[in-house]
Amino acid sequence: MEGDAELQDLYREVLLDYFRSTTRKGKLDPADVRAHGINPVCGDEIEITVQRDGGKVAKLRYAGHGCVISQASAAMMGEALEGKSEADVRALVKAFKTMMLENAPVSSLPPELEALSALEGVRKFPLRVKCATLAWNTIAQGLDAAAAVKGA
Amino acid sequence: MSRLDTTKIRADFPILKRLVRGKPLAYLDNAATTQKPRQVIEALVDFYERHNANVHRGVHTLSEEATNMVEASRAKTAKFIGAAKPETVIFTRNATESINLVAHGWARKFLRAGDEIVLTEMEHHSNMVPWQMLAKEKGVVLKFVPVEPDGTLDLDKVRATVAPKTKLFAFTAVSNALGTVNPVEAMIKIGKSVGATVLVDACQWAPHRTLDVSKWGADFVVFSAHKMLGPTGIGVLWGREDLLHAMDPFLGGGDMISRVTLEGATWNELPYKFEAGTPNIADAVAFGPALDYLSAVGLDAIREHEDELAAKAVALLEASPSVFVLGPKDPALRSGVVSFNISGLHPHDVGTIFDLEGVAVRVGHHCCQPLMHKLQCGGTARASFYLYNDQSDVEALGRALKRTLDFFKIGAKAGVH
Numbered sequence: 001m002e003g004d005a006e007l008q009d010l011y012r013e014v015l016l017d018y019f020r021s022t023t024r025k026g027k028l029d030p031a032d033v034r035a036h037g038i039n040p041v042c043g044d045e046i047e048i049t050v051q052r053d054g055g056k057v058a059k060l061r062y063a064g065h066g067c068v069i070s071q072a073s074a075a076m077m078g079e080a081l082e083g084k085s086e087a088d089v090r091a092l093v094k095a096f097k098t099m100m101l102e103n104a105p106v107s108s109l110p111p112e113l114e115a116l117s118a119l120e121g122v123r124k125f126p127l128r129v130k131c132a133t134l135a136w137n138t139i140a141q142g143l144d145a146a147a148a149v150k151g152a
Numbered sequence: 153m154s155r156l157d158t159t160k161i162r163a164d165f166p167i168l169k170r171l172v173r174g175k176p177l178a179y180l181d182n183a184a185t186t187q188k189p190r191q192v193i194e195a196l197v198d199f200y201e202r203h204n205a206n207v208h209r210g211v212h213t214l215s216e217e218a219t220n221m222v223e224a225s226r227a228k229t230a231k232f233i234g235a236a237k238p239e240t241v242i243f244t245r246n247a248t249e250s251i252n253l254v255a256h257g258w259a260r261k262f263l264r265a266g267d268e269i270v271l272t273e274m275e276h277h278s279n280m281v282p283w284q285m286l287a288k289e290k291g292v293v294l295k296f297v298p299v300e301p302d303g304t305l306d307l308d309k310v311r312a313t314v315a316p317k318t319k320l321f322a323f324t325a326v327s328n329a330l331g332t333v334n335p336v337e338a339m340i341k342i343g344k345s346v347g348a349t350v351l352v353d354a355c356q357w358a359p360h361r362t363l364d365v366s367k368w369g370a371d372f373v374v375f376s377a378h379k380m381l382g383p384t385g386i387g388v389l390w391g392r393e394d395l396l397h398a399m400d401p402f403l404g405g406g407d408m409i410s411r412v413t414l415e416g417a418t419w420n421e422l423p424y425k426f427e428a429g430t431p432n433i434a435d436a437v438a439f440g441p442a443l444d445y446l447s448a449v450g451l452d453a454i455r456e457h458e459d460e461l462a463a464k465a466v467a468l469l470e471a472s473p474s475v476f477v478l479g480p481k482d483p484a485l486r487s488g489v490v491s492f493n494i495s496g497l498h499p500h501d502v503g504t505i506f507d508l509e510g511v512a513v514r515v516g517h518h519c520c521q522p523l524m525h526k527l528q529c530g531g532t533a534r535a536s537f538y539l540y541n542d543q544s545d546v547e548a549l550g551r552a553l554k555r556t557l558d559f560f561k562i563g564a565k566a567g568v569h
Contacts, residue, residue, distance in 0.1 A: 006508055007559045011501075042500050043517040043524065043531055065530045067498035125504055 035142025175510030331489030
């Protein structure tokens with residue numbers, strides 16, 4: 001709707017673009033990291049697969065169904081994390097969650113996460129914050145699980 | 153035309169005056185929980201201000217008053233559902249607890265490995281998970297009556313699933329997710345014909361339709377007070393008296409015993425055998441005025457009113473080619489629940505935009521993940537009507553729908569896919 005400022009703040013154009021994007025949709029096989037996340041509130045599921053190359057995230061794909069917020073967040077996450085080391089990934093997950101959950105200003109986001117500032121408007125809808133963080137929690141769990149297997 | 157004076161009814165519900173995100177509240181989430189009339193709210197305040205005491209214990213005046221008030225509510229509940237004896241009405245926390253009580257007290261005692269429990273695919277998680285837990289523990293086999301694509305049950309398939317090995321047939325009277333009204337009496341008869349014990353989840357029936365447990369002939373019926381104008385924290389289990397006597401208590405503790413020694417205990421009489429510990433006294437008391445309210449307005453008039461609003465909502469939604477309404481097409485098979493999806497849009501996004509218009513709908517799986525899986529949708533948006541809803545709520549629904557379609561340019565070429 002033209003001029004529906006309230007909705008435009010939540011569903012920014014860039015989010016709709018990422019939501020529609022299929023660049024990183026799908027599953028990698030084989031995968032070095034495979035993680036499955038569920039949002040019990042809505043039943044949405046996401047599967048994230050990662051292929052590594054020399055300790056860095058070479059490719060990241062996400063599969064599943066979800067709302068605009070969760071799918072756009074996953075797409076932006078994939079873009080931001082490819083090429084990053086595990087330590088970088090963990091730091092970026094932390095930075096993003098701090099912005100979403102603790103209301104840290106978007107200006108404090110690292111440059112790699114600049115696009116994620118589009119999710120700022122979601123913070124006014126506390127029930128939707130979980131949609132935005134689903135992919136990020138899932139990748140963190142996947143890294144933990146992969147590390148545990150390696151360490152065992 | 154509806155016989156209800158909604159202006160007068162709405163004046164009894166203080167919450168309907170509030171604004172949500174700057175818009176008048178259009179509360180269409182009644183299948184989840186209903187709002188409370190001032191008569192119920194005042195009963196809670198009156199109890200705590202004038203009568204508060206523990207029940208079945210003291211000989212002092214307040215304890216006697218509190219006890220009598222709880223028992224008056226129990227008697228009222230019994231009358232409301234056609235139960236001959238108030239002691240066959242057990243107060244629990246909610247319908248979920250009522251089902252768990254039957255699983256622990258009855259099924260655990262009487263079912264053996266290899267016995268079968270039949271459920272339907274449209275059950276709420278509350279009538280599925282307790283049986284899954286029991287099946288795992290006891291080696292009991294679960295079978296499911298399939299749901300048809302239009303959200304109904306086929307009685308031939310009920311007959312084909314319920315068999316001599318079926319010891320329990322547990323099903324919902326009305327689907328909370330789709331609004332399907334099941335052929336309850338025919339289903340009870342099928343269960344009874346093989347000697348099964350029959351449990352009916354009446355959570356979505358009792359608030360809207362006359363419930364007569366003696367006419368139904370089931371063995372257990374469960375429902376929740378908060379879905380019928382009553383407070384949260386009160387569920388009901390009605391059980392056939394001989395079964396309630398034969399089964400074991402659920403929780404042990406005070407109030408449910410007759411005599412306790414260091415070695416053991418004997419159980420109290422019905423219904424107290426199943427009401428261990430200090431019960432939810434105030435909410436049980438305040439359930440009474442909720443039942444009075446429903447009786448005064450009349451369930452037939454309420455149902456007629458809801459059917460009318462639901463039909464308008466269905467027509468409004470189906471006028472848009474991008475909206476798909478789930479559940480039975482025949483209005484006679486549908487309660488005041490309208491579950492729908494918008495092409496290309498996730499229900500969560502729909503719910504958020506509706507909220508911006510002050511329209512409260514439930515979105516998601518409705519605690520029916522297996523049903524959603526069967527219908528191949530991750531979830532739906534659900535509008536559910538009650539006696540205080542009126543034309544203005546249907547109009548608000550229409551405005552919210554238009555805003556959603558306009559914003560996402562649905563119907564136009566550039567829609568979200």
